[in-house]
Amino acid sequence: MTYKEYLLELKKYSPYDFSEYSDNSIQRRLQKVLDEYKMTLEELRERTINDNLFVEQLVNDITVNTTDFFRDADIWLEYVETVLNKLSARQQIKIWHAGSSTGKEVYSNLILLDELGILKKTQVFATDINQQVLKEATQGTYRYSNNIKSIETYIKILEANKDNSSIKSINLEKHFNINIANDQLKVNNKYLSLPIFKKHDLVQGAIPFEEKFDIIFCRNVLIYFNTSLQTRILKIFHDHLNTSGVLILGNHEGLTGFFKTRFNRLGSFFVKSNSFHFKY
């Protein structure tokens, strides 16, 4: 049995369709699962068909949830200056984190919104296919030793750019509850209830929200999909963005096909445009 065949079986017997994921990537992940459970592909198929709970666990094992607080600090800096500042005049800002993993990106965003004083008029939504990390996200509790570095890196960058930036620094006490003895870093309770976390598989299409968004984050998610799936998802994003809404992708990600012209570049980000016009 080949990986592709297995994925088709998975699609048939479960609500999950990984058949359009990037070949190499999904193969590596499946191989890891086989090694871990010491199964062959056939056995995996058997188990998939018969055991729903196992399928859920499988999804949790396959998906890659790498994320960090203030990941790629430069981008966040640019984000504050270019995107948030522009939107700060609006009455209401709606943000969607697609593939929010353990929520570190979401809380990073919330902290910045709070620092700019626009947290109250922001509605934040977050989705991920992995139920386990979603649960972790709702608790907002992480390992101090793992995460303090990235936060400090961002603070350093803020300090280095003090003169040009709207946010001068991040006060750890204000936004986090830190317990070094227990190696625990927890976001302040006021952030915990703000985002709406929902389990959602981007491949399935229809998103569980009615709204249109001003900002959509989808960083390092598309890299796992093949080109046609990427295009489909970009369409979803495009459809759910307000005019001049901003799409934020991962550092090495870009637009495919016709979406190259449906969005304009704004620094490192993409802004929805309504026509095929050249800017200059």
Add this chain to the structure above:
Amino acid sequence: MKRIKTRQITNKYTVRGVFFGIVFLALSVLITSNSYLFVSQKGTFNDLFKMYPGLWLAAVMPIAFGIIGYYLAKGFVKIIKKQQQLLNKEAQRSQIVFDFIENLRQGNLETAIPIEQETDKLGQSLYRLKDFLIKNKLEEEQRRIEEEQRNWVTQGLAQFSEILRNSSDNLENLSYNIIHYLVNYSKINQGGVYLLNTKISGDKYFELKACIAFDRKKFTDKTILWGEGLIGRCALEKQTIYLTDVPNDYITITSGLGEANPRAILMVPLKVNEEIHGVIELASFNLFQPYEIAFVEKTAESSASTISNVKINIQTSNLLKETQIQAEKMSQQEEELRQNLEEMQATQEESERTAIEMKGIIEAIDHAAINCEFETDGTLISVNKNFLKTFKYNLEEIEGQNLRIFFFKNDLPELDKILADLKNGHNFKGRVRRRNKTGEEIYLLSTYTPVIDNEGEIIKILSLENDVTDQVKMEEELKRSKEELGILLEEARNEVKEQFREMESVKIRNEKTLEGALDAIITTDKEGTVQFFNIAAEKLWGYDRQEVLGNNVSMLFSADTIINDEFVRTFVTADEKKVVGERREAPIKNKYGDEIPVLFLLSEAQVGLEHSFTAFIQNVEVELF
């Protein structure tokens, strides 16, 4: 008792004698009665006696025996009496001895034996026995005590081992069980277990792990530094300390009834293999016996051993837990790492896909277009083959050059403007004129796009151009041709105008000529519309020429004529073959309705498809003079 007994005996023997005699008699009678002689005689009982006179003797037997018996018995009785006396004497003596032994048995070892017995053998033996027993008792007592103590110790140790075995997981429990058992078993009043605790910083101190009946004052001294106080000294010297002279307020034993000073304090180090694990402190209202001390010391050994084991176990289980946690952490980290790696790989693969796309695009560009890159000041960074071909340069000639070399002198201001615009981030698009190596003009359709990096700085300008020189040349050709054509056309038009004018003047000449004729001349076109109507015709018909020109020629004839006359009919009807070149007579109708016969001569002129007919009309009525 004696009297009755003697009587009994005599009676008994007498009776026995009599009885015996009777039996003898009876037997004799029986025998004789059964003898052959008697039986053969068949006599009576009396005959029996006659026959056997011995029977008479036999009959006397009972009495004789009775008497014998009586006297025998009496004799016996005497002997017995004598014996009895002796026995009584003996019994008396025995009783004394018996009493003495009984006393001995009961432990009254000091009772004296009656003096008369002291000298005889038995008396001496008894004395020796008494001394022996006294000694034995003492020894036994001693042994018993020792045995008891030993048992106590052994049992205690056995129970203690049991306790040690059962509390081997928790130091608190262990300590408590130890001290609890010791205090209860030894029936002492107070005790405490101090365990050695080595802090990470290296300080050694004793911690009170468990205690019984300690008062609050002492309880708060839960830690004792190494070497401090008696406990410290005990541990340092690794020796038991036994205090019987307890200073007041050293500790007090508290109970519901109050507080009191202990009489003795015992401190035993918990050591195994010369390593100190702690100290046991016991306090009691009573003195400690050596065996109790030994017991505690023995327990201390096992306790120390167990404590050491428990500590090791705790350490081991902690290490295990730690290892487990580490392993979990590591596997978590491993997973994280793997995911990080996966992301990197996926990103790289994505980039590769994009790169392949890019490569294709670039190749297409390179193949199709003229491409070069230059700095914001116009210095060339790179060019492609098409560029070289178009501009007719070699790569070496171009390297490091500025764009200026491709501009005609007059066009240089344009370059400056373009560069300025590009610096401001604007694209340039348009047709440009350049010069190639040989000085020829080339025209290009160009786009210049500034390439901006992440900081917004312009790295370089990308130029994509198409050679449109040919088109331009063609355009110019076309333009020139158009101009030429224009001139030619103008000339032609002028010529035509000229000709027209000539034609016009000819026409006018002709008309004038025709005008001057005496004959009426009318000209019609194919449809029969009157084109020309001279004066003579005016005179003839009476119409003014304005009334006729442009109208159909049929107005000049009467309807009948048109119908009847062949010539007229064909003349006025369009497309009918007209009668040409022959004189024909036909009536015309003038303005006033008069019919006037005239002579027609019709001629036809055809220019292309245009037919025109000229009719020469003569009045028939020639005035003859």
